[in-house]
Amino acid sequence: MYNSKQTDHDVSDNDLQKPNIYNQYLPYYESIKRQSLESFDEICENLSRLIQLQELQPGFPLWSSKLQHFISLYGFSFTKTNHIKLINFYLSILSIKNLNYVNAKICFDILTQLTRTRMITRNDLIIDWRILYIWAKLVLFNHDESYSLVSMPKHSVNSFLFCVSNCRPYFSATATQEILDEFRPYLCPFDTVCRDVMSYWDMFLPVHLPPELHHQGFKLWLSEFLDIWETVCNNPAWEQSLLSLFSFVAWCNIGYIDWEPWLARIFTKILKNLSLPVGNVELEKSTENYSIPVVATWIVAMMGNHSLCIQYLRDLLTAIKNFYHPSNTGDFQTELVSFLSMLAQSFVDRVYL
Template sequence: AEVRTEAAKFHYQSLLAFARRARNFFPAGAAEEILDELRPYFCPHDERHFLRAAALLSWFLPDEMKDPAGVLAELAGVWDLVAHGHEWNLIWWTVFSRMARHNPQEVVPALQPLLPRLFDALLRTIGVPTGKSAPSRPDRTGWPGDLAWLVEGRNAKKDCVRKFCRMAVYTLGPDSATWAHMTTLLSYTAPFFHPLNEGDHTSSLLQLLSLMSLNYAKRVGIEAGRHSVKKPWKGAYKLTAEDSERLVETLLPLTLTAFASKDSTTQFLTSQGIKDLSSVCPDKVTPKVLEMLLPAIENVMRPHEVVGAIMLTSTMASQLLRVEGGLDMIGQVLRLTVAGVDLNDPGKTMYTFRMLMSILSQVPLMDPADLPPGSSKPETLYGLQEWAVEMIDRVFSVLDNVPSLKKGFYMGQVLSATLGRFFDAFLGQMSPTLRSMAVHRIARRVTQNLCPPAQKYVGCIVDSAVYASPQEALRLLLPPLCDKVAPGGALNASESEVVYYTHMLGHCLKRAGPHSAPYAARLEGVIGCVAMHDEKKYSKEGQKLLRKYLRGLVDVLPADFRSLPPARWDANGVIVGDYAECCGVRQPPSDCSVGFRIPTPDCLARARAIVDKFSAPALALVG
């Protein structure tokens, strides 16, 4: 019976998902027909049929209808029939927001009498403390469990706030009271945005701020034609610069107050809100961000401010690069955040890597000597070599000193998620001079006498170095690594060194492709010593090496990770044109030209020969 119930629930969910897409193609008059069918069930005395009918209406009601204002007036009366629980509000606010988005000229005037009750319901949904002795608690108003599949989303409270923000933004206009009600609501809730006055209401208030900013930025983009949407905006009123300034003056102080929280989730949500506000009114937002950013990163006595500033830089990198002096400021941030790779703070390390990847996706790392004549040479470029060396040494220092990077340890999870992607972007965006210096530095750290404990993560760095500069990296890494595994053709006496450096060899070959050809004989000798060894501790690592070698010969890989299209680079990997104009530029999808490294006939022939050479001994061992 339980299986049948679950199957039926999934069938219903599939039907509802299909209805969401199909309702756009319903014929004219379908809304009236659906209402005629469901209207007899809008009776609160038959709760189960009433709730089911309301939920089905929210799913099947089409966006286009003959009399949107009349339909809204009728549905508003139905919404007022029962106590406003989260699920109940979610159903109707979903309908109201869709009607305001697709029929603004008819619906927005009809929605004005309903706005006071809507904002009051939103305040109760958020749940800020009030002076009442017995305040309304929408979360205590139950919803039948067997009808849960009819409610969109898993968290009704959060989805309520999301739908309400969408509806509020699409009702903004000179003749709408939305601004006044929103200002009143925010003035009442303003004390609860402070980090010292947090509670159950905090996440909903932050969601209100971030989603108001996001939906406003989306509406501005839709009206300007910058966003592709299924249905065009039909509103008679377009938002103006004065509207944007008013929004920023209302939301930015509260957002900056909440941004001072010590909670990383709060900092992330508010940084997203600051980014959206900056996109609609950069002159009002970006200067304030610039004022607070560097002092916060330098304030090592308040680590939560450092993490917040790093997160904000990651979110707003493109906006910061557009302002005058933004590139030099980003250079200062790069130098200050080397310390963000912190052995004792995995969270800060994760946010630092994310911030650096966000910056590197828009800022090519060029040595001044590599730039063409006539190109601008910002002051930031003259410190890049020193910064790159410090960053490489800092990462290796963390890997040398982390006591345990086994599964389940948080620092290990952070490095697994970010380290390889960071070094791909870090080395891929470099000019030839910088990349050569970085690869030499990495090779020296990898081939030193002491073996760091984190072989998996050091291997990620080696893999990225070979991918970015295969010929130079293999020349610096393969001969010494082969000598450390099997000097003179015999295995090294140190078991730990054999296992460690065999692992490093595998990462060298994982994306080497045809560039490993000059070292083929030496590599096959090492593989023969290790993979075919009688002791499992050696053969296991040797077989991994063999698999990675074959994978490197036959894999198809993207050619590079650089931020600019191929036409902006010359044959030597140097930017064509002015450097400053290339910063803060991201390729639109229409300009993307992804090249691939295809296995050559020589690679395929070598792979076939290796399989033939080692398959017979392997089968003999199995037999």
């Protein structure tokens, strides 16, 4: 991973990924630039030495924190080659067997930071989803933690989820089929493991593939999953993960998916899930309602290309219009107000997408 200092010092500003633009307006910019190069050299050298000595403690947390501090001060003031090497370095650390959770969380945080901006393309980097899948089982479905057999760092779950979200666009073109093959044998709507399967699919299925790879992406599973969603009517817990997946794939592939065959069923299920009162009787539900931000994002993402989505949305708003009247009070009003708010927010987000 480490390059010689002479090579780094010969790098021009145009070769750097995304340095902190505000540093160049300081009167001592040349000194800052020199310090950043020297600091990055030192960090890379010591991170490389950790691998050579096969000894992560205590150097790994120390130099990883220095790398985070470096990025906060100087931005991504290193070359694209070094950027990719840093990502691969921390992925290789995650591949170490019996890696403790503290070091794993450090890797999650660093990878989240390094992949946060899209300065690295799919042509430059491919990430093996199985590395993160192994940690998903250890972090999200670890039964030892409830018995105090392991101690997990604070916010490790959130760190992992952010890491997966940022690494997801770099999964290989064949990852979709591999993930489907891995979890399809466990897909049974009447088994509790189905909830875990849906969570894994929502977490790992690549939805950012370019148009030329769509036949290896959502086209392998979208119709099947929509049929499953339509068939199950008892609002199971795993339905939330499925809905989140639909919303995300729609948002990441606006204009590439023909939603027309499913629009009527989608809006019918959305209206039903609002659980609006009939007459003076307010319906009681033992299960959770759909996530309003997820539903709003999905609806806005389906608009366009002369789609009937606008007409179905108009019909939906007409159907629930009376429930916005001040005389109609109940728990349902909070969700109705949130629905309008999130629709507007999602539309603004799409305009600036």
